Each structure stands twice: as C-alpha cells, then as structure tokens.
Amino acid sequence: MSWDAEFTRHFDRCxxxxxxxxxxxxxxxxxxxxLVQSAFLKLYLAGPRMAxxxxxxxxxxxxxxxTFLAERRRMRWKREKLTDTPPELPTAGALSEDRLVVWQALSAVPAKQRATLxxxxxxxxxxEETAAALRCSVGTVKSNTNRGLKALRQRLGPEFGALWQEVSRGA
Incomplete structure (x- = not known):
C-alpha cells in the first residue's frame, strides 16, 4: 500500500x-x-522515512x-489573560454538566501537567509510556500527575473524586 493511501486511511480512522x-x-x-493539522502534516512528511x-x-x-507543549513555550512571552470561563465549551448535546466542569477546571492546569493528565x-x-511521549523521566510524569491532580482538587472541591473518575473513564 502506498504511503498516501495508508495516510488517508489513518487520517479517516483517528x-x-x-x-x-x-x-x-x-x-x-x-x-x-x-494543532491536529500541524500534527498530521508532520506525520505525513515523516511517513516515507519511517521504517x-x-x-x-x-x-x-x-x-x-x-506540538502543543512547544507552542505553549513559544507563547509564554505573550501572557494570556486568564478568566473564570474558557471562551469555548464543547457543544455536543450528550455532554454531562460534570464533564464540562472538569474540562473547565482542566483548562486552568499548567500545560505540562495537563498533557500528563x-x-x-x-x-x-x-x-513509562507517558514519559516516552513527553520525553521526560518517570519521576517527572509522577510529579506532574500529582501536581495536576492537586490543582484539579483545589478547583473542583470535595466532588473531585467522583467527577474525575467519571470523566477519566470516558463515560
């Protein structure tokens, strides 16, 4: 199968x-x-060289x-104005209010911790897989996970455990 056909099939699937x-x-x-367009472009260009x-x-x-983390590093100097409400929320009708609350809280977590979560x-x-994907140590993944969950707990309060489990299960 040619790379173009394989790439198209992969794009359609994921x-x-x-x-x-x-x-x-x-x-x-x-x-x-x-972000996704940039990622697919990078994949397409790398594909013919992949063994x-x-x-x-x-x-x-x-x-x-x-790519997300690299863009965040480039944007640091730009200093975004943080608000309590993100500019956009998912619009799918099937989303629960709990998911929206968790996603809103997740948007306030620092980029590396968010990527880890x-x-x-x-x-x-x-x-180990997360460490490989982020090109960092296992210890860094563990500390970013711990810090990210702590930040979510602070934002979500006592309901954190139930909300986080629902969302992380993909329910």
Missing amino acids: ADSMRFTAYLLCGNHHEAED HREGLDAYLRQIVVR VLRYWHDLGV
Missing part, C-alpha cells in the same frame, strides 16, 4: 480522536484544529502533545 485530545490539551476548538509504521497512533499522539487518564497510558 482524526476525530486526535481533535478531541487536542481540545483537552488546549481548551479551544480552533486551536485544537490547528516501521505499526505504532502510528502512538506516534501521532506524541506529535500532538509535543490527558495522556495518563484519557488515553490510559502508563507512567
């Missing part, structure tokens, strides 16, 4: 999932779309996360 991952990371549909293409999902997820709990990656 574009929506990658868009949602990007949305969880950045909290904005437009930014998420740009093994078995792990395309993991590789693409890694590209999305790394999304990989660990939304994508259900282990500590």
Whole structure:
C-alpha cells in the first residue's frame, strides 16, 4: 500500500480522536484544529522515512502533545489573560454538566501537567509510556500527575473524586 493511501486511511480512522485530545490539551476548538493539522502534516512528511509504521497512533499522539507543549513555550512571552470561563465549551448535546466542569477546571492546569493528565487518564497510558511521549523521566510524569491532580482538587472541591473518575473513564 502506498504511503498516501495508508495516510488517508489513518487520517479517516483517528482524526476525530486526535481533535478531541487536542481540545483537552488546549481548551479551544480552533486551536485544537490547528494543532491536529500541524500534527498530521508532520506525520505525513515523516511517513516515507519511517521504517516501521505499526505504532502510528502512538506516534501521532506524541506529535500532538509535543506540538502543543512547544507552542505553549513559544507563547509564554505573550501572557494570556486568564478568566473564570474558557471562551469555548464543547457543544455536543450528550455532554454531562460534570464533564464540562472538569474540562473547565482542566483548562486552568499548567500545560505540562495537563498533557500528563490527558495522556495518563484519557488515553490510559502508563507512567513509562507517558514519559516516552513527553520525553521526560518517570519521576517527572509522577510529579506532574500529582501536581495536576492537586490543582484539579483545589478547583473542583470535595466532588473531585467522583467527577474525575467519571470523566477519566470516558463515560
């Protein structure tokens, strides 16, 4: 199978999932779309040079996360104005209020901690897999997970445990 055909098939299969991952990371549909387009472009350009293409999902997820973190590092000087309400919330009718509350709280967590939480709990990656995706140590993943969960607990209050379990299960 040619790379173009393989890429098209892969895009059709996982574009929506990658868009949602990007949305969880950045909290904005437009930014998420740009992030996913950049990631797919990078994957497309790298594809012909790849000797093994078995792990395309993991590789693409890694590209999305790394591109998100790189953009956040570039934007540091720009200093965004934080508000209590993100500019956009998911519009799907089936979303529960609990999910919206957790996603809103997640958008306030620092970028690296947010990326760690999304990989660990939304994508259900282990500590080692998350460390590989983020190019950091296992200890860094553990501390970012701990700090990110602590930040969510502070924002969500006593209902944190039940809300987080519902959302991280993908329910």
